[in-house]
Amino acid sequence: MTTLQAPDTPFLALDVDRVDANIARLRQHLDLLGTPLRLHVKTAKSVDVAARAFGGGTGPITVSTLAEAEYFADAGWTDILYAVGLDPHKLPRAQALVERGVDLTMLLDSITQADALVQHCRTHGVTIPALIEIDCDGHRGGIRPDSADLIPIGRRLADAGCLRGVLDHAGESYFATTADDQRAAAGVERVTVLDAADRLRQADFACPVVSVGSTPTAHATAELTGVTEVRAGNFVFFDLVMAGIGVCRVADLALSVVVTVIGHHGNEGIFTDGGWMATSRDRGTAQQAVDQGYGLVADIDGVLIPDLLMVGASQEHGVLSIRPGSSRRLPHLPIGTRLRILPNHACATAAQHSRYLVHHGGSTDVVSQWPRHNGW
Amino acid sequence: MTTLQAPDTPFLALDVDRVDANIARLRQHLDLLGTPLRLHVKTAKSVDVAARAFGGGTGPITVSTLAEAEYFADAGWTDILYAVGLDPHKLPRAQALVERGVDLTMLLDSITQADALVQHCRTHGVTIPALIEIDCDGHRGGIRPDSADLIPIGRRLADAGCLRGVLDHAGESYFATTADDQRAAAGVERVTVLDAADRLRQADFACPVVSVGSTPTAHATAELTGVTEVRAGNFVFFDLVMAGIGVCRVADLALSVVVTVIGHHGNEGIFTDGGWMATSRDRGTAQQAVDQGYGLVADIDGVLIPDLLMVGASQEHGVLSIRPGSSRRLPHLPIGTRLRILPNHACATAAQHSRYLVHHGGSTDVVSQWPRHNGW
Incomplete structure (x- = not known):
């Protein structure tokens, strides 16, 4: 048998026991809270690693590129959220995934993107659902729950049958150095996205998906009522940054x-x-x-x-x-x-x-x- | 025809006219000084880019990995210097390159490595030549020209027919912010490696190769007497770091x-x-x-x-x-x-x-x- 002494260096070594333990820990935590995991596969970009999170089978995943979506679709994965804001130029590849049976969800945060998505769907007779990205801490894209754009975006998507829900990501949590601060970031992440869901529902739009997540908040959260899925990816491997804010031990890497x-x-x-x-x-x-x-x-x-x-x-x-x-x-x-x-x-x-x-x-x-x- | 508007982003765009101009500039400079270029292919890792430096054909190159050496060998390139200190574990792949006709040169800076190389060559009936790495400014590997190890390393290599010469690299030059400082770094690079060559020759060892190089020193040097080749690679593309120290203009990127x-x-x-x-x-x-x-x-x-x-x-x-x-x-x-x-x-x-x-x-x-x- 080959050992880590054999291949020419440098190369990546992966301790699968630690992967399994890291997955078991988060799974147990989310099971207690009653909310499913939507694994982010951008860290490992590997169907073999991802399958460890679903008992060797498939399950709901988040991807960071359409190349990941296509690769996982080729391996039989069908429930895929592409969690980077929509570039309308990429709609033909999204459409191709939908037409081969993938339940693909897109992400957007502007009227411009909603119009482009809806226009594409109408022109091509396809339905590509989307989440509206909500900004909970100013760290990345998204609109605030009280944005004047939320309802117009929701209406455009809903009228075309494309509104699937809302999503946010607590980027701030990577800089939260205590469990309390991470739990607070998780609370902000949850409350903010629920505010947006409430506004959409008050406007009579269905909002079945309420998606939150980051590795720190997924581990720190103690309350997920109203949230339908938690996204996290880094935790399968963990790293020194996560150890540095106490989300894991160095021994978990x-x-x-x-x-x-x-x-x-x-x-x-x-x-x-x-x-x-x-x-x-x-x-x-x-x-x-x-x-x-x-x-x-x-x-x-x-x-x-x-x-x-x-x-x-x-x-x-x-x-x-x-x-x-x-x-x-x-x-x-x-x-x-x-x-x-x-x-x-x-x-x-x-x-x-x-x-x-x-x-x-x-x-x-x-x-x-x-x-x-x-x-x- | 496809344009830069067509492929899905992100992707790399390469302005081949700037590549050609950057190559022509350094070629002209080195031609005036009468010293050949040994192109470092670690930047582009592309036979198509490298061929621009040799009129569409092949020529002497430096590689940073054996994978690069194998890839260039597959494309018919035969004069290859692997300019990372020898890991004895990689000798079988080096041997395989030599046995398929590649004139491959290795790099080392210790008696341990020289012994490993010589032992491998004797055991397998092959000759794999090497340069001794000289340290001119403390920025990376190599021994000083006055090191007590220089002659013992040289003797081991020479006795096995493996001594090809000496090499250094002015890592300091990347932090030299004026043309004068870069020229000074080039002078230190040249004088230091020549000191080592002199010591080896005084001990009656042939030292046919005297190799220097970095993108800043290759452009700044005004004197290469005694140097047999100049290594540089980044200059084919240039970048903001090189523009920041004045080796190129932003318009050259x-x-x-x-x-x-x-x-x-x-x-x-x-x-x-x-x-x-x-x-x-x-x-x-x-x-x-x-x-x-x-x-x-x-x-x-x-x-x-x-x-x-x-x-x-x-x-x-x-x-x-x-x-x-x-x-x-x-x-x-x-x-x-x-x-x-x-x-x-x-x-x-x-x-x-x-x-x-x-x-x-x-x-x-x-x-x-x-x-x-x-x-x-």
Whole structure:
């Protein structure tokens, strides 16, 4: 059997036991609250990973690109929300998905987009449903629940049979550093989107879907009454940013980049063959209380090496050094030693690769190779 | 004919006229100095782009991964330097390239690596030549020319017929903000590597290759006596980091990311469908005198929109806003408008994509699609 010592580095290692545990934890939480998960597949972009969340089968998913939607549709997934604001130019591909039997939902937040969607549907004799994006904290798109545009958008969609509901996303929650603040962000996310749903219903529009979600709020929420689905994706892998705000422990991180020591810079630094091409340039922890550089460093068995950080990166070179302020000395890691880098941001790091080498916790045996579907 | 208005966004647009002009400029400079270019193909990872530097044919190249070496070898390129420190585990793939007729050169900077290379060559009856990496400014791997390891490494390689020469790279030059400082960095790069070559020659080792290079020093150098080749790669596209230190003008940037407006945040921001997945997380200009955010914004014809920056990015959302401190107002850019983002770092941005849509300057007609070869 191949082990994590065999393939040429750098590559992604995925601890499937941690994936399963991360999924079980959120599933249990949402089951208690009685609200289904609509898995966001933008992190893993893998049908194999997504299937872990649905007992090996399929289920409702959120995608960030139409390429993801097409890839999952090819694998038999039929309940797909495309949660990026509608570019009217992409309607032919959306239509093609609907015509092959996918229950595809689009997202929009303007009269212009609603008119474009409705016009396309009328011209082509197709119905493509949509959610209206609601802004709960100013972090991304969407309109406020009291926006003068909400009812006109709702009317256009409803008249064409395209109004499916409302959605928001608590982007603020990624900067909420305590469980209380994350729970507060979840509360704002829920109340805001329900306000919008109420306004639409008061105007006599059906609003069957009320969709909320982010990895922090999905874990923090204690109240989902009125919400019909929770979107989250990062939690399947977790990462140092999520650990930095306490949503998970470092021991929950399922994804790592396997690299090899290729040189030394005196007693100051260790060079590896994993640069930013392998980890991404994401430095999400730089804004957190503890800056983890480009990532924490573990040995090939996954045991963290105390205070060793990936402090620098060029395209195909990583630089490891001791955490600033620590009195530890650089460990002896000869040329050829394999290490695992735990990333800042799993979505960005995974995106640099085309496959996962899957192993169980505590083992370096590679039990599967799962492809990723990148691109647009 | 397809135009830049046709494919779904985001995607890479490549102005081939600017590529050709950037290549002609450096070629002319190096021709005057009488030193050949060894093109670094890590930026474009495209045989089509690389061929522009060699009159449509092939020539000496530098690669950053063995995957690049194999891809170029498949296309008939035979003179390849793999310029990342040797991981002994990768020797079988290097051997396979040599055995199919590629003149492959490896890089190393330690006795451990030299021993591993020589041992592999003796065991398998193959000769894989190598350069010794020299450190000229502490920015990456390599040993100093006066290192006690230089002669022992040289002897091991020479005894096995594997010693080809020395190489360095002025990483410091990316932080040199004036032409004088860049020329000084080029001088340090040249003098340092020549010191090492002299020491090896004084010890009676042949040292036929003396390799230097970085995009800033390649353009700044006025003296290359003793140097046998210059490596540079970024210059085929250039980017805002290179413009920020004056190595090129913004008007020389050949690569852009085409995105579409998908929403507005009042008068404060414009949302596009190009997030960090399309641009990368690279914020190289954040450390420069002028922070260009995630990039400058041009219209689809390539005309810069004054003071409009891509200021934020989530995975598939870009946020455009007016440069802080500017008194300009956000331009009217309706939903569906296509724009082009000029990136901080061409190597990182290009790496997020699998192909280039090629156009001529001043035209949006797509004349070719060139694939990229990513991965390891």
